[in-house]
Amino acid sequence: HSQLVESGGGLVQAGGSLKLSCTTSGITLPYYAIAWFRQAPGKEREGVSCISGRGETTNYADSAKGRFTISRDNTKRTAYLQMDSLEPDDTAIYYCAAVPQLLFSTCLLSSQVSYWGQGTQVTVSS
DSSP states (O other), X not given: OOEEEEEOOEEEETTOOEEEEEEEESXXXXXXEEEEEEEOTTSOOXXXXXXXXXXXXXXXXXXXXXXXXXXXXXXXXXXXXXXXSOOXXXXXXXXXXXXXXXXXXXXXXXXXXXXXXXXXXXXXXX
């Protein structure tokens, strides 16, 4: 039974920071990239960032470049998304997801996801 559980969401003022965590179970981690997606009200789910199975390579959406940092620690079965300089437009439900490593080049596409977490709310006030 594969499971991904997010934590670390909350309410923060614009300019502040949050660090999201994604704890996994039931998947063989090096065979999966871990991606973060988000979905704001009335908008489609979009890929934010992803990291390769062993953490050597990362990918960021333009909206995340320079502000967000993705990392993972396979010994702890956990991935992270450090979000700095948050803006009200970052308000969304954030989901972590497992993407087969073979599909890493397209890991920000939701169609490539094998497993989803349940999501955690991030709200940025102006």
